[in-house]
Amino acid sequence: MNGRRPHVLIIGAGFGGLTAARRLARAPVDVTLVDRRNHHIFQPLLYQVATAALSPADIARPIRSIMAPFKNVRVLLDQVVDVDKHARTARFASGRSERFDYLIVATGARHSYFGRDHWSDHAPGLKSIEDATEVRRKILLALEHAETETDEAARKALLTFVVIGGGPTGIEMAGAIAELARRSVSEEFRHITPHCSRVILVEAGPRLLPAFPDDLSAAAKVSLEELGVEVILGQAVTAIDEAALAVGATQIAAKTVVWAAGVQASSAAQWLQADRDPAGRVKVGQACDLLDAPGIYVVGDTAHYIGPDGRPLPGIAPVAKQQGRYVATRIINDLRGRYTGPFHYRHFGNLATIGRRRAVIDFGRLRITGLPAWLLWSVAHVYFLVGFRNRLAVGASLAWNYLTFARHARLITGEYQSSAAQQPAE
Amino acid sequence: MNGRRPHVLIIGAGFGGLTAARRLARAPVDVTLVDRRNHHIFQPLLYQVATAALSPADIARPIRSIMAPFKNVRVLLDQVVDVDKHARTARFASGRSERFDYLIVATGARHSYFGRDHWSDHAPGLKSIEDATEVRRKILLALEHAETETDEAARKALLTFVVIGGGPTGIEMAGAIAELARRSVSEEFRHITPHCSRVILVEAGPRLLPAFPDDLSAAAKVSLEELGVEVILGQAVTAIDEAALAVGATQIAAKTVVWAAGVQASSAAQWLQADRDPAGRVKVGQACDLLDAPGIYVVGDTAHYIGPDGRPLPGIAPVAKQQGRYVATRIINDLRGRYTGPFHYRHFGNLATIGRRRAVIDFGRLRITGLPAWLLWSVAHVYFLVGFRNRLAVGASLAWNYLTFARHARLITGEYQSSAAQQPAE
Numbered sequence: 001m002n003g004r005r006p007h008v009l010i011i012g013a014g015f016g017g018l019t020a021a022r023r024l025a026r027a028p029v030d031v032t033l034v035d036r037r038n039h040h041i042f043q044p045l046l047y048q049v050a051t052a053a054l055s056p057a058d059i060a061r062p063i064r065s066i067m068a069p070f071k072n073v074r075v076l077l078d079q080v081v082d083v084d085k086h087a088r089t090a091r092f093a094s095g096r097s098e099r100f101d102y103l104i105v106a107t108g109a110r111h112s113y114f115g116r117d118h119w120s121d122h123a124p125g126l127k128s129i130e131d132a133t134e135v136r137r138k139i140l141l142a143l144e145h146a147e148t149e150t151d152e153a154a155r156k157a158l159l160t161f162v163v164i165g166g167g168p169t170g171i172e173m174a175g176a177i178a179e180l181a182r183r184s185v186s187e188e189f190r191h192i193t194p195h196c197s198r199v200i201l202v203e204a205g206p207r208l209l210p211a212f213p214d215d216l217s218a219a220a221k222v223s224l225e226e227l228g229v230e231v232i233l234g235q236a237v238t239a240i241d242e243a244a245l246a247v248g249a250t251q252i253a254a255k256t257v258v259w260a261a262g263v264q265a266s267s268a269a270q271w272l273q274a275d276r277d278p279a280g281r282v283k284v285g286q287a288c289d290l291l292d293a294p295g296i297y298v299v300g301d302t303a304h305y306i307g308p309d310g311r312p313l314p315g316i317a318p319v320a321k322q323q324g325r326y327v328a329t330r331i332i333n334d335l336r337g338r339y340t341g342p343f344h345y346r347h348f349g350n351l352a353t354i355g356r357r358r359a360v361i362d363f364g365r366l367r368i369t370g371l372p373a374w375l376l377w378s379v380a381h382v383y384f385l386v387g388f389r390n391r392l393a394v395g396a397s398l399a400w401n402y403l404t405f406a407r408h409a410r411l412i413t414g415e416y417q418s419s420a421a422q423q424p425a426e
Numbered sequence: 427m428n429g430r431r432p433h434v435l436i437i438g439a440g441f442g443g444l445t446a447a448r449r450l451a452r453a454p455v456d457v458t459l460v461d462r463r464n465h466h467i468f469q470p471l472l473y474q475v476a477t478a479a480l481s482p483a484d485i486a487r488p489i490r491s492i493m494a495p496f497k498n499v500r501v502l503l504d505q506v507v508d509v510d511k512h513a514r515t516a517r518f519a520s521g522r523s524e525r526f527d528y529l530i531v532a533t534g535a536r537h538s539y540f541g542r543d544h545w546s547d548h549a550p551g552l553k554s555i556e557d558a559t560e561v562r563r564k565i566l567l568a569l570e571h572a573e574t575e576t577d578e579a580a581r582k583a584l585l586t587f588v589v590i591g592g593g594p595t596g597i598e599m600a601g602a603i604a605e606l607a608r609r610s611v612s613e614e615f616r617h618i619t620p621h622c623s624r625v626i627l628v629e630a631g632p633r634l635l636p637a638f639p640d641d642l643s644a645a646a647k648v649s650l651e652e653l654g655v656e657v658i659l660g661q662a663v664t665a666i667d668e669a670a671l672a673v674g675a676t677q678i679a680a681k682t683v684v685w686a687a688g689v690q691a692s693s694a695a696q697w698l699q700a701d702r703d704p705a706g707r708v709k710v711g712q713a714c715d716l717l718d719a720p721g722i723y724v725v726g727d728t729a730h731y732i733g734p735d736g737r738p739l740p741g742i743a744p745v746a747k748q749q750g751r752y753v754a755t756r757i758i759n760d761l762r763g764r765y766t767g768p769f770h771y772r773h774f775g776n777l778a779t780i781g782r783r784r785a786v787i788d789f790g791r792l793r794i795t796g797l798p799a800w801l802l803w804s805v806a807h808v809y810f811l812v813g814f815r816n817r818l819a820v821g822a823s824l825a826w827n828y829l830t831f832a833r834h835a836r837l838i839t840g841e842y843q844s845s846a847a848q849q850p851a852e
Contacts, residue, residue, distance in 0.1 A: 057835035
């Protein structure tokens with residue numbers, strides 16, 4: 001390489017890309033970390049932003065700040081539009097191109113509406129800060145409009161909140177909405193009492209939390225029902241529009257619907273002309289690699305990696321982090337002429353939280369529910385937050401919210417919208 | 427009134443409207459407080475949101491939360507479109523109308539571009555949370571694009587930040603941008619050093635802070651220059667477009683321009699068919715009243731109230747608060763058949779802060795500058811913040827930022843935008 005240091009291009013600064021960049025930060029390589037946002041977000045707490053318990057800045061940190069200490073890492077705000085895996089070049093939306101010696105693709109996933117993309121207008125998902133503030137806006141506006149709505153049917157639709165998808169995100173959203181709509185705000189509205197609101201969680205499969213053991217699924221369902229959430233199992237959503245959705249044969253009038261049912265990987269498979277699975281994930285080898293293009297790796301939610309049980313690894317943070325770390329180590333070893341064995345995923349456990357003092361955790365043989373699980377969840381999440389200040393701030397916010405039921409970030413931003421009419425701008 | 431309690435309608439939940447609502451909260455009246463946003467914002471710290479030192483939720487609180495303890499106050503999210511002062515009815519964007527016995531108009535002001543409304547696209551002002559996040563987005567994007575821009579002239583324009591208007595807001599913005607662009611972020615960029623950025627403050631008048639004594643104006647100028655701000659006095663801006671602005675005969679290439687030069691009152695004078703001054707403010711009598719419509723009051727930035735020196739009172743928070751409190755007291759006295767004298771404004775002083783440890787304060791005979799003024803400013807602002815949690819949070823954030831120079835809320839939100847091209851959505 002003629003004295004030039006090898007160039008590692010990392011696309012995406014989520015858990016996978018960020019972990020890889022950190023691992024490479026002191027290695028004899030030049031690293032370019034590209035993301036189309038300037039901030040890394042801590043996705044597991046995004047639902048707390050959507051339900052006004054945390055501010056966006058509490059769970060996000062500028063990628064540049066995180067990388068500031070590492071002088072061999074360059075951070076770019078840009079969006080990849082194509083990769084030429086033979087010429088080893090990536091092309092970006094700004095018109096810029098970057099040559100690379102190694103490429104780590106960690107571009108994550110978006111929601112998937114299973115081909116019904118028009119549903120996205122009525123049932124936003126939860127992947128970015130913008131998604132979260134949009135969901136927050138919808139929930140808070142529905143409550144505001146319900147306060148003054150005099151038509152009983154319209155009022156019911158405003159006070160009906162539906163979450164689609166019974167995985168961890170769906171459960172967390174449903175629990176948090178129930179607390180927000182039924183408890184936190186009822187003191188402040190004159191015409192909304194805790195029992196006015198309906199929160200419904202819809203899961204097409206036979207039970208909640210399909211990745212968890214049966215007894216934890218059952219415990220999660222009981223916890224949600226104690227919070228006042230109605231759980232509908234085994235029924236698929238077949239239609240969503242502005243005013244209602246169809247669940248099996250039932251019509252539910254609801255103004256606020258949140259989508260937590262499916263994800264679709266980024267377009268990486270297309271750029272890389274690689275085999276993909278139905279969710280769009282790139283089928284990678286046992287080293288997270290592309291078999292026809294050495295030095296190109298795909299990690300995290302964008303990768304379809306077959307685990308030891310013959311099933312693809314799930315799209316969760318620990319997988320992305322471990323794969324990011326693994327491919328970085330592999331690149332370092334490669335430069336030293338050392339052999340690296342295949343990637344091994346170490347599963348620590350699954351956890352999901354339900355409202356402000358219940359959670360379920362599956363550590364394999366050890367299963368925890370209720371308050372102890374919630375405490376463990378809190379400690380783990382605050383600990384894993386990137387950046388010292390965020391840890392302090394989130395810890396303080398969560399503690400304050402716990403003590404007071406407050407939802408301090410209850411801002412409706414964006415232009416004013418009346419339920420009845422678009423008004424002329426002032 | 428036939429046993430019905432008198433109905434006081436308050437339009438606007440800024441400092442004036444909120445203070446009036448609180449004063450009336452335990453009086454024998456029914457109060458309706460209407461705002462087109464769901465949150466009250468602490469405007470004096472808005473520039474800290476625009477420069478990423480504070481999060482929106484740090485300086486905003488839901489109006490409903492503030493009013494929750496007061497059972498005779500109803501909060502509505504709506505926007506007034508017309509007032510019939512004879513029929514004593516207000517009409518709203520939602521289609522709703524409200525009859526009132528007393529009306530308090532506290533609808534504030536927006537920026538005024540002195541008839542050049544197209545300037546607003548290139549030089550956003552600073553009145554709402556959305557304004558602040560838009561300014562924050564512009565500043566942070568300019569830095570990001572400068573990092574990779576290879577054309578020297580384009581890069582210079584990206585790194586030139588112009589603030590128009592030498593009042594307290596303009597001074598605070600210029601100081602904060604200088605600290606952000608020249609100090610806080612320079613560690614994190616590879617191609618931006620503290621001396622790359624230019625921050626320019628333009629004031630058309632002969633000195634900064636025209637409401638302050640001469641020596642404090644001079645002190646403010648020196649403090650700004652120490653922070654690296656170039657101050658241009660006595661020159662008016664005559665043109666602004668996307669790439670540059672004209673200041674007197676000089677062209678300045680700048681991608682980021684912030685407007686802090688003028689305000690225009692809300693459309694209240696139109697609804698009320700009242701006399702207005704050139705800034706659109708309603709000319710009110712010595713009781714903040716309309717002479718032809720008893721029981722209708724106008725306060726704060728919407729009111730043109732002649733002070734004891736024959737000049738209208740300035741558009742600052744203390745005026746709005748004192749007027750709000752005064753008209754509320756007047757209504758209470760009126761119901762008891764008691765006389766209320768005219769409004770007297772009590773001026774405590776003027777203060778403006780410049781960066782993270784300088785300020786100027788004018789208490790009349792006592793004038794303070796530098797660090798002591800800044801400390802007093804900090805204590806006063808944190809104290810006056812509405813809501814206990816916000817005080818704690820802002821105090822902690824300010825202290826943290828002071829210690830570390832951190833700007834934790836450095837999020838670019840909204841859709842990704844490249845400097846060179848709009849990319850296809852992924």
